Amino acid sequence: MCFASHAPSNVERAANETLPPTRVTTSSSLTSCILAILLYPEVQKHAQAEIDAIVGQDQFPAFNDRDKLPYIGALIQELLRWAPVAPQGLLHRAMKEDVYEGYRIPKGATVIANIFSISRDEKMYLDPLEFRPERFLGSSPQLDPRKFIFGFGRRRCPGAHPLHDTIQAATERWDLIPGAFTIAKPLDARGEEITPPIEFENVGVFW
Numbered sequence: 001m002c003f004a005s006h007a008p009s010n011v012e013r014a015a016n017e018t019l020p021p022t023r024v025t026t027s028s029s030l031t032s033c034i035l036a037i038l039l040y041p042e043v044q045k046h047a048q049a050e051i052d053a054i055v056g057q058d059q060f061p062a063f064n065d066r067d068k069l070p071y072i073g074a075l076i077q078e079l080l081r082w083a084p085v086a087p088q089g090l091l092h093r094a095m096k097e098d099v100y101e102g103y104r105i106p107k108g109a110t111v112i113a114n115i116f117s118i119s120r121d122e123k124m125y126l127d128p129l130e131f132r133p134e135r136f137l138g139s140s141p142q143l144d145p146r147k148f149i150f151g152f153g154r155r156r157c158p159g160a161h162p163l164h165d166t167i168q169a170a171t172e173r174w175d176l177i178p179g180a181f182t183i184a185k186p187l188d189a190r191g192e193e194i195t196p197p198i199e200f201e202n203v204g205v206f207w
């Protein structure tokens with residue numbers, strides 16, 4: 001079985017390295033967070049303002065501050081949706097013939113859950129290519145990506161279990177980035193900002 005993770009291609013990384021799942025998903029999501037914050041400076045400002053107001057400037061948010069940081073929570077949801085680290089999940093094989101919404105699935109067929117397509121579905125998400133944490137706030141939030149981003153059924157990502165702290169390390173610590181840094185675009189020789197392209201590639205394959 002192979003699992004390829006999706007990370008921005010313009011962030012430096014170890015080339016052709018075979019990585020374990022935690023490092024692949026964690027490094028991909030962290031580099032995607034840096035890209036999003038770079039491209040959407042107003043998101044960074046909003047996140048920093050929330051952390052400063054609730055936690056202060058002298059310490060990092062703790063895990064149990066999460067309930068008091070709704071914008072940071074929405075930022076994490078939007079990162080999961082905007083840059084899914086496993087855009088096609090893992091391949092599954094039908095153990096027996098089945099019918100799904102009128103489509104026959106023969107025994108032995110390979111089934112791919114197109115997580116990327118769900119994350120870009122205009123019926124679920126207004127302007128899906130835009131990075132907007134606000135879509136998960138307010139009285140009628142859009143679909144929570146945690147419902148599909150970790151896969152489905154009994155083979156759903158075990159890292160997503162609420163009691164598993166690895167996923168917290170992989171996702172919930174993203175608040176450390178706006179909490180500790182201000183990310184800005186580099187300048188060219190004329191002092192003008194360089195905007196990186198939004199490009200993703202596979203960075204790791206395991207088992």
Ligand code: HEM
Nearest residue numbers: 021022025086089090149150151152155156157159166170
């Ligand atoms: C943002 C973080 C992560 C995302 C979005 C993610 C997503 C996924 C997805 C979509 C699958 C396929 C599920 C399916 O077949 O339906 C999966 C499987 C898996 N993930 Fe994750 N994952 C993440 C982090 C992690 C971490 C941190 C670990 C390790 C602790 C991990 C371990 C695994 C394992 C072992 C499987 C295979 C499960 C099986 O086939 O029974 N994942 N993950």
